[in-house]
Amino acid sequence: MRRFLITTALCLAIWPAYATHLNVQERFVYTPCGERVVLMGPNRMVYRMDRTGLSSFAEIAKTGANSVRLIWTVEGTAEELDTVLRNAREQRLFPIVEVHDANGDWSTLTGLVDYWLRPDIVATVARHQAYTIVNIGNNAGDMAALKQYIDGYTQAIQQLRSAGYNTPLMIDAPGWGKDIDALQSAAPDLLAADPQNNILLSVHMWWPKMWGYDAERVRQEIIQSVEAGLPLIIGEFGNRWDDTDGGEIPYRAIIKTALEFDIGFMPWSWGPGNKPQQHLDMTDDGTLQGLTGWGREIMLDEPYAIAHNAVTPNWHCMTSQEPAP
Numbered sequence: 001m002r003r004f005l006i007t008t009a010l011c012l013a014i015w016p017a018y019a020t021h022l023n024v025q026e027r028f029v030y031t032p033c034g035e036r037v038v039l040m041g042p043n044r045m046v047y048r049m050d051r052t053g054l055s056s057f058a059e060i061a062k063t064g065a066n067s068v069r070l071i072w073t074v075e076g077t078a079e080e081l082d083t084v085l086r087n088a089r090e091q092r093l094f095p096i097v098e099v100h101d102a103n104g105d106w107s108t109l110t111g112l113v114d115y116w117l118r119p120d121i122v123a124t125v126a127r128h129q130a131y132t133i134v135n136i137g138n139n140a141g142d143m144a145a146l147k148q149y150i151d152g153y154t155q156a157i158q159q160l161r162s163a164g165y166n167t168p169l170m171i172d173a174p175g176w177g178k179d180i181d182a183l184q185s186a187a188p189d190l191l192a193a194d195p196q197n198n199i200l201l202s203v204h205m206w207w208p209k210m211w212g213y214d215a216e217r218v219r220q221e222i223i224q225s226v227e228a229g230l231p232l233i234i235g236e237f238g239n240r241w242d243d244t245d246g247g248e249i250p251y252r253a254i255i256k257t258a259l260e261f262d263i264g265f266m267p268w269s270w271g272p273g274n275k276p277q278q279h280l281d282m283t284d285d286g287t288l289q290g291l292t293g294w295g296r297e298i299m300l301d302e303p304y305a306i307a308h309n310a311v312t313p314n315w316h317c318m319t320s321q322e323p324a325p
Contacts, residue, residue: 019317021129021166022094024198027231028262029168032130033317039094039133039264040310041065042282042299043236046084047073047100049273053084055286057091060270062288063299064307067094069135069235069266074101074111078120085128092315095128096170096235096266098135104142104176106152112137113156122163130318134160135170135202135235139177149174150186154193161195170200170233177204177236180221187230201225202235205254210246215253222257234258234265238280239294255304267298 019032028036042060048071050056060068068088072081081097088095099115102108115121116134125132136156141149153171160169171190173183180203191199207213225232237254241247251267258265268274271281271292282295291299300307 020321022131022133022168022198024168024200024231027226027229029200029231029264031313031318033314035313036262037066037094037311037313038262038309039067039096039233039266040306041067041069041093041266043069043071043266043269045071045269045273047071047076050286051080051084053087056270057087057093059283059287061091061093064310064312065093065299066310066312067096067264067266068270069096069098071100071138071269072097074099074115078118078124081121082124082127085124085132086320089128089131089315089318089320092312094131094133096133096135098138098170098172100138102137102140104139106141106144106148109137109140109152109156112140113159116160116165117163122165125167126164127320129165129167130321131315133168133170133200134165135172136160137172139172139204141172141174142176144174146174146182146185149182150189153186153190157190157193157199158195166196166198168198168200169194170202170235172235173201173203176206177202178206180225184225184228184230187228191231200231200233202233204236205234205249206237206241207249208241208246209248209250210241210244213250215250218250218253219257222254222261222263226261226263232263234263236266236268238268238277240277240279242277243279251298252304255298259304259309271295 023030030036044056046053085095099112173179183201239251271283274280284290298305
């Protein structure tokens with residue numbers, strides 16, 4: 001199911017400034033070889049359910065996905081992080097690693113940044129920077145004021161760059177990741193804060209019908225970001241918020257609009273492990289064979305499924321940068 005792009009022999013010569021890491025140009029992600037890649041793959045609760053990712057990643061790769069968003073924690077050691085990033089690379093999956101300790105609590109952002117600033121974590125990410133994206137914190141901020149949100153992430157971006165991070169830095173929207181309007185308002189300041197111009201802006205589209213979201217509203221919100229030239233990625237979404245009549249999320253509109261505008265998207269989540277929202281488990285047992293109806297639809301079966309749209313670039317220039325012996 002996996003499709004591969006053909007690279008030219010001159011790709012590294014064309015992109016010498018970005019030969020060691022992924023790079024965001026305008027609203028797109030490029031590999032160190034200069035190939036544009038649209039990131040498509042599931043969220044996976046690796047730290048809780050499969051800490052090495054060894055079994056999950058092989059099954060996810062069978063779907064043709066080219067990426068995986070890793071639910072991580074500040075409790076994870078550098079050695080554990082090294083293993084999970086290495087295992088993602090071996091399956092040719094771009095790892096988007098996020099620390100999941102905030103969950104709406106804005107006051108935790110400083111602690112999340114402190115984790116990324118640990119010298120052993122900095123060194124670990126540097127070894128895998130050719131293919132890794134750092135999602136600074138999951139859902140950091142519920143009702144944080146816009147200026148507070150901008151100032152907090154401006155400081156975080158600059159601290160991580162000063163520590164030596166070259167990877168794209170992904171920033172979740174406020175409002176538990178859902179507030180795309182605030183994200184759009186903050187975008188110019190957040191993008192300007194990065195001396196490397198290597199930022200991704202992530203929205204979590206937990207947007208059910210009962211909150212006024214239909215297919216057209218979803219489409220227009222995405223188009224607004226495209227017209228503004230924002231490097232948007234859809235970091236989370238599901239098929240339903242809950243089992244009520246108004247709990248349906250217009251997920252098909254999310255996927256189809258993202259595909260239309262070459263925007264990456266990360267459905268939630270490669271199961272099992274969702275409690276009590278088991279309807280969000282894309283697979284019952286972590287395998288391809290165990291895919292549920294929700295999982296099969298968006299990963300395999302439909303024309304808009306990841307299997308028919310994700311492209312895996314050539315990985316010859318995306319090797320780990322191991323320290324010299």
